Structure formats: structure tokens, C-alpha cells
Amino acid sequence: MSGCDRRTYTFIDRNKIDTMLKELESNGAAIKDCNPWYVETHQHGIKLMAEWNEALLSLTVSVTHRNWYVSYKAIWNTIDSLIGQISETKIV
16 A cells, blocks of 8 residues: 555554544444454445554554545545544654
């Protein structure tokens, strides 16, 4: 995957993971497995994979699928906003 379809967020603890998963589900997403999580958003063909490194408190999110008309910028704006609402994070 290229750099535009993957981001890593730091200072992500278990509580923040649980909050994010609940928020995604409340917005209609289907989540499979557990670390890594596979997220089907049911919006514009967007599918994500997220992997949490508990030791480093980092979460890496990858865009695995999207419809051609959805820009990576739009996807990351939404994800960054969600994570920013949950806590202050540093995007790497």
C-alpha cells in the first residue's frame, strides 16, 4: 500500500479503541475480527483495516477499498476527526 492509504496514530489506549469501535458501529459499520479489525463502513465502498500495538499505544489504519470517486483526503479527514474527538493524538 502507498503512503496515502495508511496512517498511524499514537497515544491510543484500550479505552480509546473501544470508544472508536462503538462509534463506528453506531454509524452503521460492520466490524470483523479483533486486532486487526476489518471495518466495512457501508459508505461509498470504504473498507478499513486497523491494527493496534498495545505496547507502543499506536493504531495503524489502512484504507483497503474505496469507490473511485472518494478521495483519500476525504476519508482521512473523517477518520482524523473521529480520532481527534476521542483524544489528542499525533498523526505519524
